[in-house]
Amino acid sequence: MRDVYVAGIGITTFTRLEFPLSEIAAYASMMALKDAGVTEVDQLYVANMGAARVNHQTALASAVADSLSLLPAGAAAIENGPASGAAAIKAGFQAVASGMDDVVLVTGVERMREVNNLEATDFVATLTHPLTEYIYGVTLPAHAAMFARLYMEKYGVTERHLAMVGVKNQNAALNNEWAHLQQEITIEGILDSPEAMTNNPFVAEPLRFFDACPVSDGGAALILVSKEKAQELGGPMIRISGVGQATDTHAVFEREEPTDLLAVRKAAKDAFDMAGLTPDDVDVAELHDAFTILEIAESEEVGFFPKGEGHIALEKGETALGGRIPINVGGGLKGRGHPVGATGVAQAWEIVTQLRGDGGKRQVDGAKVGFTCNFGGFGNNVVCLTFVRED
Amino acid sequence: MAREIYAYKCRLCGTMHYPFRMVCKECKANDFFEFDPVPLPKSGTLLTHTTVYNLPAQYEVATLGLGVVELENGMRMLGQLNIEQPKIGMAVTGTVEVVRKETYDDFYGMVFTAA
Ligand SMILES: [Zn+2]
Numbered sequence: 001m002r003d004v005y006v007a008g009i010g011i012t013t014f015t016r017l018e019f020p021l022s023e024i025a026a027y028a029s030m031m032a033l034k035d036a037g038v039t040e041v042d043q044l045y046v047a048n049m050g051a052a053r054v055n056h057q058t059a060l061a062s063a064v065a066d067s068l069s070l071l072p073a074g075a076a077a078i079e080n081g082p083a084s085g086a087a088a089i090k091a092g093f094q095a096v097a098s099g100m101d102d103v104v105l106v107t108g109v110e111r112m113r114e115v116n117n118l119e120a121t122d123f124v125a126t127l128t129h130p131l132t133e134y135i136y137g138v139t140l141p142a143h144a145a146m147f148a149r150l151y152m153e154k155y156g157v158t159e160r161h162l163a164m165v166g167v168k169n170q171n172a173a174l175n176n177e178w179a180h181l182q183q184e185i186t187i188e189g190i191l192d193s194p195e196a197m198t199n200n201p202f203v204a205e206p207l208r209f210f211d212a213c214p215v216s217d218g219g220a221a222l223i224l225v226s227k228e229k230a231q232e233l234g235g236p237m238i239r240i241s242g243v244g245q246a247t248d249t250h251a252v253f254e255r256e257e258p259t260d261l262l263a264v265r266k267a268a269k270d271a272f273d274m275a276g277l278t279p280d281d282v283d284v285a286e287l288h289d290a291f292t293i294l295e296i297a298e299s300e301e302v303g304f305f306p307k308g309e310g311h312i313a314l315e316k317g318e319t320a321l322g323g324r325i326p327i328n329v330g331g332g333l334k335g336r337g338h339p340v341g342a343t344g345v346a347q348a349w350e351i352v353t354q355l356r357g358d359g360g361k362r363q364v365d366g367a368k369v370g371f372t373c374n375f376g377g378f379g380n381n382v383v384c385l386t387f388v389r390e391d
Numbered sequence: 392m393a394r395e396i397y398a399y400k401c402r403l404c405g406t407m408h409y410p411f412r413m414v415c416k417e418c419k420a421n422d423f424f425e426f427d428p429v430p431l432p433k434s435g436t437l438l439t440h441t442t443v444y445n446l447p448a449q450y451e452v453a454t455l456g457l458g459v460v461e462l463e464n465g466m467r468m469l470g471q472l473n474i475e476q477p478k479i480g481m482a483v484t485g486t487v488e489v490v491r492k493e494t495y496d497d498f499y500g501m502v503f504t505a506a
Contacts, residue, residue: 122447132410135491135498136471137446137455145441146459153479204443251410253459253467258438 004096005230006238006387007103008036008223009349014180014337016113017217021048021055022063025109028219028342029068032105036223037233042101043074047088047108048341049081050123055111064107074101081127082290083376084108085220085344086383090243092224102226108345109219120215124340127377129251141212143252143378144291145204150259151293152206155308159206161315163191165292166210168320169328173335175362176350180216180337211292216337220345222352236356242277242386244270252378261301263382264373268302271371271384279303282325282386283367284354286347288375289332295319298373299327302384321362329354329362344374344383355389394487396501398466399426409466433485434506435462440477449493460485460503470501482506 010031017024025046033039046061057063061075080087085108092104112120121139128134128143151157167187173179190200190210200208230237246266249255255262272278279302287302289295296310304325305313313319319327330336330350333343351370353359359367370387398409402425406417409431415421440458456472460483471490474483483503490500 118445118448121445122449125447129410133469136457136469136500137443137450137491138457138469139443139445139447141445142441142443142457145443146439146457149441149479150439202442202444204441204445206441251469253438253469254409258459 001097002099003227004093004240005225005227006222006240006348006352007225007230007233007235008032008038009352010035010221011178011346011349012219013178014216014218014339014346017111021051021057021109021111022060022067024111024217024219025060025064025107026067028109028221029064029105029107032221032223033068036225036235038103038223041070041073041103041105043092043095044070044105044107045088045091046075046077047080047084047106047345048077048110049079049084050110050112050340053123053126054115054120070105080381081376082288082340083344083374083381083383084341085346086372086374086385087245087344089222089344089348089385090245090383093240093243096224096226102229104224105221106224106345107219107221108342110339110341111217112215112339113217117215132251139204140290140378141204141207144293145207147258148207148291148293151297154259155311157293157296157311160187160191161296161311162207162211162292163187164314165289165295166190166334169289169295169332169334170210172321172329172362173331175360176330176336179331179335180214181331181335185210207291207293213290213333213338216339218337218339218342218346220342220349222345222348237390238352238355239388239390240385241388242271242273242275244268244274244384246270246382248380250377250380261297261379263379264298264301264375267382267384268373271386272303275386275388277369277386281369282371283369284329284351284364285325285327285371286350287327287332287373288343289328289334290338290375292334294375295327295332298375302371302373321364326364329359329364344372347372347374348385348387351387355387394499395430396468396487397428398431400429401426407466409468431466431468432462432464435460435483437477437479437481437483438467439479440472449491458503468501470503473502473504
């Protein structure tokens, strides 16, 4: 297997974007192509979940290839729920590692604000089990809420811990010009003040408005290349050193221990094993905080903290910028936004930015090893990646 | 006749499945559709729950109660809750009712109340 490097990165602002879906994808892609200094690719993969349903467009990768004048490169779209982005990175990785391709563009994109919030929530809910979950009106916030309630009961996680994740990540987004939310929040404002319950109503008990990521449009892109090509291009040598992916039961209630996220555990372990790393080696991490409880649970399942102790590490500031293992310093999904197909690629974008030392006010000093966890379904399809800067 | 929700019992090893799957999760040896449908029990205890406020457009109610119930045979299922103040561990009992209405279809599922 050949080594695979990230030679270019691009991103759009995550917000409500009044551009066609393929143009959002092409914008982020063009930025990555220019960043790498390439005008041709062998292959492109476009990660997206909702084009057909939300934007009434199919065969998105063909449209993006033509818009970027990348013809006659191979092109395919990858739909893997909220883990589409990292699944597309894995496909690009495999294409380069196998020796089949030397330069691959991986773009993640979503335009969810074309429909209203309830339609967007229903569209994401279509990933649930059709006959045993979806028909009941289950949404992703509902899944996260039922999971959070069990976590609170079993491990002593409180509403305050959840709010702490929300405050940490939304305020981290203030240091990220591409992030969706640019409004500072406080525990006082969303939990303790007389207005808090009006500002921060329940979405699905016990989860509140500020426990959930916003609905966003946006795109992000990477250029993956072989070692030879990376050296020729002359940029910083940032290698994808580990790739892990795992699945779990489609119906969430079937899981033997309902507070476990076994696909997260397995995907992370496989990525670390492949890279020859341990969780302790990680300098900066991007976890999939679509809901605040998920950052806590994933921080345990990937191995940063023992099971049931993620909220304690959070309390001590270990997951904040300057802490032992800074998580979601660019805002995470909570602050940056969660255009579902783009998220896995945006996580990689943040890690590469950090390993290049380009994080500005949110830079983790001396970061050399990065980690991403892209969580699809409600934990039924998870992709983890490790990144290493080689000097 | 009362409607039922079915689990699927592998004819080779007896393992029960809900939801249905093509290949038995235990023996992985069954041929096509080698399962017998078995009605799920209607009583159990509430494992976790939520009240959802932001509902998909088809629901003409302000909030919806949802929960996971551990049934008396040890299997679990998700259902709607018609319970004023749900509590983890409480005894519940279900009936099969319309849980989602779409233009041309009614979908039936389990609705639980306090036992
Ligand atoms: Zn069997």
